[in-house]
Amino acid sequence: MNGFQLYSDSSYQNSKLTVPITGMSEKPATVEVTQNNRLLYRTIIPAGPFQLNNISGVSSSQPLHVKVIQDDGTIQEFDVITSNKDLKNPQSSISFNFFMGKYRKNSSDERIHTPFITGFEGGINYLNHNFLGGMEISSKYKSIVGSVNSVFGEHRPLSTGFGIKYASSSNKGDGFQANANLSLPVSVSL
Incomplete structure (x- = not known):
């Protein structure tokens, strides 16, 4: 922007999410976490369940948008309301x-x-x-x-x-x- x-000074001191992002991928995938169209986190995961809870720069009152892009091109998308407090x-x-x-x-x-x-x-x-x-x-x-x-x-x-x-x-x-x-x-x- x-x-x-x-x-406030405490806004970015803690990067642990109080409610972790959880999901399941049938194949190896790339997971992208965005907020207000801003990429906060991207990682590659193996097939199976996953949990993400260490994401910096989260604005507490806006939902996180999670996109799971599997290796075969299948895309899953969902929103999560959480906090890093x-x-x-x-x-x-x-x-x-x-x-x-x-x-x-x-x-x-x-x-x-x-x-x-x-x-x-x-x-x-x-x-x-x-x-x-x-x-x-x-x-x-x-x-x-x-x-x-x-x-x-x-x-x-x-x-x-x-x-x-x-x-x-x-x-x-x-x-x-x-x-x-x-x-x-x-x-x-x-």
């Missing part, structure tokens, strides 16, 4: 991120318009709960997001979360998404 950003050991009770500017063009095509965009996101840690919210506004797009994540238990923690998102685009209309997650400390092997 060409512009400026102001964020450590709910059991919060480093600060409040975090924020404010940004304003234009996305960089990924193409030399002059017909591609990159509008001015502004946004804010914030989070509050309270005991074992993390409350997050944010919004983005541009001339062609607007979105608002909120989520709550909680961790229960110390030795074998259980984590839960719920998030909602509303987005409106000038060319695609309105959309609403709700996500719920539950993470159990269980390992099953066959």
Whole structure:
């Protein structure tokens, strides 16, 4: 993004996701994790189940888009609402991120318009709960997001979360998404 950003010091200190990204690939694959069309992480995985939880640069109030590109060309895509905040050991009770500017063009095509965009996101840690919210506004797009994540238990923690998102685009209309997650400390092997 060409512009400026102001964020709290604790925003990027912890890169562990509270709810890891999990999935299954039938063949060796490349996994790409993006947020707001920005590539955060790319890795190659073998066939079978996978789990990703060490991803830097995650904005807490925006969903992560996961793309699994298998060697045979098959593509799986899904979104995950998560956070990189450590709910059991919060480093600060409040975090924020404010940004304003234009996305960089990924193409030399002059017909591609990159509008001015502004946004804010914030989070509050309270005991074992993390409350997050944010919004983005541009001339062609607007979105608002909120989520709550909680961790229960110390030795074998259980984590839960719920998030909602509303987005409106000038060319695609309105959309609403709700996500719920539950993470159990269980390992099953066959």
